[in-house]
Amino acid sequence: MTKIDPAVDAPLTEAVVTGLSPEQVREQRRRRNPFRKPLTSLMRHAFLIAAAVLMLYPVIWMVVSSFRPTELIFREPGLSFDSFQLSNYTDGWNALTYPFNVYLLNSGLVVIGSIIGNLVSCSLAAYAFARLEFTGKRFWFAIMLLSIMLPIHVIIVPQYVLFSQLGWVNTFLPLIVPKMLATDAFFIFLMVQFIRGIPKELDEAARIDGAGHPRIFLQIILPLMVPALATTTIFTFIWTWNDFFSQLIFLTKPSLYTVPLALNAFQDAQSSTNFGEMFAMSVVSLVPIFLIFLFGQRFLIKGIATTGIK
Amino acid sequence: MSALGELRRVKGQPAAKQRKQNKAAFLFLLPWFIGLALITVGPMVASLALSFTRYNLLSPPRFTGIDNYVRMLEDDRLHQSLVVTFQYVFISVPLQLGLALALALVLDRGLRGLAFYRSAFYLPSLLGSSVAIAILWRQIFGVDGLVNIALGWFGIEGQGWISNPETALGTLMVLNVWTFGAPMVIFLAGLRQIPSMYYEAASVDGANRRQQFWHITLPMLTPIIFFNLILQLIGAFQSFTQSFIVSGGTGGPVDSTLFYTLYLYQQGFANLNMGYASAMAWLLLVIVAALTMINFWASKYWVFYDDQD
Structure with a gap:
């Protein structure tokens, strides 16, 4: 066989x-x-x-x-x-102001913060949309779907004003806090689809045993939605690691540069004379993506096949 | 579960239980509500308000009525950025989707090594938006880059593809087409969903491969084509990194790679014209929304939904 x-x-x-x-x-x-x-x-x-x-x-x-x-x-x-x-x-x-491990660490911090933020906030919201019946549910669900298609450029200017007034420019907060507030609604949608596939009888059995929604969420739903959480983790990693636009806007201090910003600075400073070093650091920047591609491919292919994302 | 069914059950619940569920839902959704108010809707409203002002972050916004919008009508660089973006989107997205569909068809159905080929074609989709690849692109299409070396084998005189305003945008289109792997994987999943009985019935009726493609495969795939089209159009309109890196942030040579988002960045964050950038942001929103709506409207005429089940 x-x-x-x-x-x-x-x-x-x-x-x-x-x-x-x-x-x-x-x-x-x-x-x-x-x-x-x-x-x-x-x-x-x-x-x-x-x-x-x-x-x-x-x-x-x-x-x-x-x-x-x-x-x-x-x-x-x-x-x-x-x-x-x-x-x-x-x-x-060592070609730039700081050694490259500084930029790798910065990127790593932003990525880890974003992953934790997305996992916690999106799974909470997804549970409500998938399992709770509340007033105006269809309206809020539609809003959530629409917000997926909203280009970030539409809100970036006032966001910048807001974060600069909070004194958050040149910190990682503008890159991480929005993820803690489930603004990557795409992942809510992905998790809702997944939770809908979990048999409701499991929740009901737990409810008869006296479990409230927090316990059903933590002890029943969360352990069963690990594949959706893995897909979220992987895509958040890749998107945040490759993200250039918002990091370019919110991080201007070289000590806070992430890997894409460092590569950009590298290109400016060397003005295409030292391709060997630039290629070497580019390769370094792609290594994490290659690793994820090798080990997380199953989730990547499934993730884009079922929801159609890049 | 149908939406109507959901609604009915909400109505049928006793008031006390409903209140309890509302409270629980509110708590679960609290982070999302805060984000929606402070990070999404609030800034949207604020950017609409700012679009009627002159604002440079340093002094308070000054109301200027529709000045920004009038200025947009006369701004040649804005028009150039729209032309560049539309060309980029409407040439590279159809090419990308066409290639994705073609390779999905070649890969479909009982081919050995499918997983390997799929991975090889998919990898560029993960890398395509990174700064590293944009840097690589700058080299590949440079005067002594890979493309010219390859052309040299055939005795063709190369040129600086990126320094030539006629071809610079084309190199970015090639980069977008290069990332056809993600839509290809979606097409592959869609092809699997087509019931094999349709093909069996068609071959019993004597339909050849070509007829089967035009009368079964293509119509059954139209929902997937539509889905990919919406997704890639919205994505392509928001491209930024490639043109920023390849042109060193200028959109050059002679604004030939000045994407709309890059011009918005220059206005808002290099020149601190926050009011003007907000007006541009709203124009972008209107364009993306209009395109999506036109697409949905047009889909009635070409997208086929198999409602048999």
């Missing part, structure tokens, strides 16, 4: 409906496939591999080049490790 790979075979509805084994379902699917002949199939793989290489070549080239001397990167731009060196990394690390 072939192992069912949920990523490849999901949703094997045909298997459930028709009672066929996964192999038979796959065979059926293969028969439907217009490129069934071995030769066309081979050509298809050749095309796909070429496309994948073309897509990933720039990134691979950047990684390889970051280990080569700058003058060689352009003179012999192939993928070779002939003059392998680490000096781009050691020099690039």
Whole structure:
């Protein structure tokens, strides 16, 4: 019996409906496939591999080049490790006012604050929308959905005024506090969808045992919605790590620069002379994304397949 | 569960229980309510008010009526930024979605190595909005960048793609098309949802592959195409990082990459014209809302919903 790979075979509805084994379902699917002949199939793989290489070549080239001397990167731009060196990394690390670990730490703090904020505030709101019946629920739900589509640029100016009057500019608070207040409504929506899939009988059994809503939320719903929490964590990580616009606006002190701001400063300071070091630090900035991609892919693919996000 | 059903149950509950639920819901929603009031709706109202003022953060706002909006009519850079943004959105999003659909179709149905290809095509979507990739792009399309080296193999004389105002925006479009992996994954999920019995019935009736594509696959996918379209349009309108990094924050050369959001940033945060930037923000909101509504209206004519179940 072939192992069912949920990523490849999901949703094997045909298997459930028709009672066929996964192999038979796959065979059926293969028969439907217009490129069934071995030769066309081979050509298809050749095309796909070429496309994948073309897509990933720039990134691979950047990684390889970051280990080569700058003058060689352009003179012999192939993928070779002939003059392998680490000096781009050691020099690039200290090329700006502060060593790069300062920027990594700053980015890390903003990311961790954002993740905690999103997890706590969005799950609370999602529980209310998914499980409680309250006056005006449909109205507030519609408002929540609309707020997902609101461009941040519409509110950034008054937000800046507000935060600068609070003395929060050049702190991480303008980047973290909004997440504590569930302004990333997208994740509320994602969690509502997930909680709706949890059988209500579980809540009712707990209620008969005398549990109130806080306990049902903490002891029943929260443990069951771990996959939704994981998806939220991963997407918050990537979005916050890559975010440039709001960090550019709220952080102007070099000691508070996050990784994207440091890279921007790097580009300004070196004015495209020292590509080796710039590539090296760019690679450093992408490492966390690569790691998440490797280990969290299941949640990423599921997350965007069910809700359609980037 | 239908919305009507939810409503009925709310009405049918005894008043005391309802009050208790209201109280619980209010507590669970409290952070969200505060955020909605202080971070979202409050600033929206404030930015509408500020759009009728002249305000530079240092002295209090001065009411100037519709001056900002009149100025917007005459502002050539604003018009340029609208042209740039519309070109970027309406050329790169259809290309991106077309490519996403094409590759999803190639990957669909019993192909070995699907997971590998899907990952390879999806990775750029995660990287595309980062500063690092924008820096890389600047190099790839530079005078002695990768693109020119590749062209050199074919004996074609390259050029500075980013320093040439004719082609600079094109390089950013390529960057957006490069991130087709996310919509592709959504298309793949959509293709899986099409019941196989439709294809079986069609082949019994003698329909060939091409006919099956035009009469089954494409109509059944239209809701997904619509969904991707809305999502990518809204996203593309808000692009900022790429043009900021590639142009060094100027929108150059000669404003050829001046995205609307970049111009808004320049006005609001470089020149401290907060009133003008607020007016621009509202124009952006109106444009995005109008486009979304037009899309929903037009969807009646081309999006097909399979209501059999």
